[in-house]
Amino acid sequence: MKAILALDQGTTSSRAIVFDRAGLPISVAQQEFRQIFPQPGWVEHDPEEIFASQRDVAARALAQAGLAARDVAAIGITNQRETTVLWDRATGRALANAIVWQDRRTASRCDALRQAGHDAGFRDRTGLVLDAYFSGTKLAWLLDSVPDARRRAENGELAFGTVDSWLAWRLTGGEAHVTDASNASRTLLFNIHDLDWDDELLALLDIPRCLLPRVAGAGEIVGATRCEGLPAGIPIAGMAGDQQAALFGQACHRPGLAKNTYGTGCFLLMNTGERPSASRHRLLTTVAWRRPGGAHYALEGSVFVGGAAVQWLRDGLGIIEKAEDVGPLAASVPDSGGVHFVPALAGLGSPYWDPHARGTIVGLTRGSTRAHLARATLEAIAFQSAELIAAMSADSGIALAELRVDGGATANDLLMQIQADVLGVPVVRPRVTETTALGAAYQAGLAVGFWEDEAEIASLWSRDRVFEPRMPESLARERLADWRRAVERARHWARD
Numbered sequence: 001m002k003a004i005l006a007l008d009q010g011t012t013s014s015r016a017i018v019f020d021r022a023g024l025p026i027s028v029a030q031q032e033f034r035q036i037f038p039q040p041g042w043v044e045h046d047p048e049e050i051f052a053s054q055r056d057v058a059a060r061a062l063a064q065a066g067l068a069a070r071d072v073a074a075i076g077i078t079n080q081r082e083t084t085v086l087w088d089r090a091t092g093r094a095l096a097n098a099i100v101w102q103d104r105r106t107a108s109r110c111d112a113l114r115q116a117g118h119d120a121g122f123r124d125r126t127g128l129v130l131d132a133y134f135s136g137t138k139l140a141w142l143l144d145s146v147p148d149a150r151r152r153a154e155n156g157e158l159a160f161g162t163v164d165s166w167l168a169w170r171l172t173g174g175e176a177h178v179t180d181a182s183n184a185s186r187t188l189l190f191n192i193h194d195l196d197w198d199d200e201l202l203a204l205l206d207i208p209r210c211l212l213p214r215v216a217g218a219g220e221i222v223g224a225t226r227c228e229g230l231p232a233g234i235p236i237a238g239m240a241g242d243q244q245a246a247l248f249g250q251a252c253h254r255p256g257l258a259k260n261t262y263g264t265g266c267f268l269l270m271n272t273g274e275r276p277s278a279s280r281h282r283l284l285t286t287v288a289w290r291r292p293g294g295a296h297y298a299l300e301g302s303v304f305v306g307g308a309a310v311q312w313l314r315d316g317l318g319i320i321e322k323a324e325d326v327g328p329l330a331a332s333v334p335d336s337g338g339v340h341f342v343p344a345l346a347g348l349g350s351p352y353w354d355p356h357a358r359g360t361i362v363g364l365t366r367g368s369t370r371a372h373l374a375r376a377t378l379e380a381i382a383f384q385s386a387e388l389i390a391a392m393s394a395d396s397g398i399a400l401a402e403l404r405v406d407g408g409a410t411a412n413d414l415l416m417q418i419q420a421d422v423l424g425v426p427v428v429r430p431r432v433t434e435t436t437a438l439g440a441a442y443q444a445g446l447a448v449g450f451w452e453d454e455a456e457i458a459s460l461w462s463r464d465r466v467f468e469p470r471m472p473e474s475l476a477r478e479r480l481a482d483w484r485r486a487v488e489r490a491r492h493w494a495r496d
Helices: 047-065 107-115 119-126 135-145 149-154 163-171 199-205 242-249 307-317 323-331 370-396 413-423 435-448 454-460 473-490
Strands: 003-009 013-019 025-032 072-079 085-088 158-161 178-180 214-216 235-241 258-262 266-273 284-291 294-303 340-342 360-362 403-406 427-430 463-467
Touching: 003 047, 003 163, 003 435, 013 047, 013 435, 025 047, 047 163, 072 163, 072 242, 072 435, 085 135, 085 163, 107 119, 107 135, 119 199, 135 149, 135 199, 149 158, 158 163, 163 178, 163 235, 178 235, 235 242, 235 435, 242 258, 242 266, 242 284, 242 294, 242 435, 258 370, 258 435, 266 284, 266 370, 284 435, 294 370, 307 323, 307 370, 323 370, 323 413, 340 370, 340 473, 360 473, 370 413, 370 473, 403 413, 413 427, 413 463, 413 473, 435 454
Parallel strands: 003 072, 072 235, 178 214, 258 403, 403 427
Antiparallel strands: 003 013, 013 025, 085 158, 258 266, 266 294, 284 294, 340 360, 427 463
């Protein structure tokens, strides 16, 4: 066996990457798909587009690498996490568009549950806050809104899953209805202490247990490919939510190690070991992975709009032609000229958890230009991440010595320098920045013996560049204080 194939199903595109034994990419294929916005605050994807794009890039990546099925030891799947799919078990077809993690349509349902006193119960059992971000209220909405869905669900005719489950079902021809603990822990339905679906929470949201996928271990072979367009018989041996996969791919296998992923959103995770660690600063407690030796947990901070803010500059405002143009445009001015952009385009995540916040630009003058807005956008990504790191350090009692980073936006040197400046600690970019896909590949490879153990994987991690802070600490504090003033002007804006 020569390689591992990783399927990286993201919010705006599907990618497939073939990795060799050194953990280096052999070939990469990527395809964007539609973002559907039926009304303000709603975000949807077509599940058929998700599957077709992921299958097609997998086939292309294998072809580019010149590999046949016999050359591929296993497939690992990593995915946008809380996005919710409901499908017919008999036909394998989705009943409606997938409701994306960014979607805010169930904010009022979460408000009602919170007002009824259920917030503490959900937090204690799931490690999550009651927010429309997660899958549980999305699934309840589908059952209530799709004609006849609730009756059919109760009769066992339907299946629910996050995107990993949807892909596994379609790739195996309907044989595997599975998820893993990292994805299950993002649903508001999974007890992270018992590592099982929680019957009391299911009853509270009126969700039949028969809808739910089996929760497989990270070291388990869950099925094999059996779908048109891909070679048959390749084992599917690793499944992980995208941020937990990146934590694993960054070799953060020990408590206290942390990474930040800069993708559509920004997600900071710190490995906290074999016991869940509660947050006092509105971070999330989540399952990092469950391997044969037991489960590891993480603290997580979630920024809903990170790289998506750059995409909005491109697609919404048209001030750049390509996402890559934002760096040179932002670098053409020495600073943002007092402009602050709060990219609450899908509400605010940690530590605010404000679904009613909306995007806000403050500090504009007649001298403000598109370059200042581009720079303010990069600064907003860095400021949001800095707030997460401050909360995580307060929760864990650990002051970060360095921040490991990954994701597409880490290619932007200016953003990485701004991040180091506002944090006051080195930002370390690894040689392989596709650590989300790499983490899924590593977990699949461990399951089939392609790699021996976590120590071997850790030995493969290497640095590409370290960004040292250059900004005086007093100035960094001042800039963060101005950012927080701007955030207060964005909060509590929208009404249901």
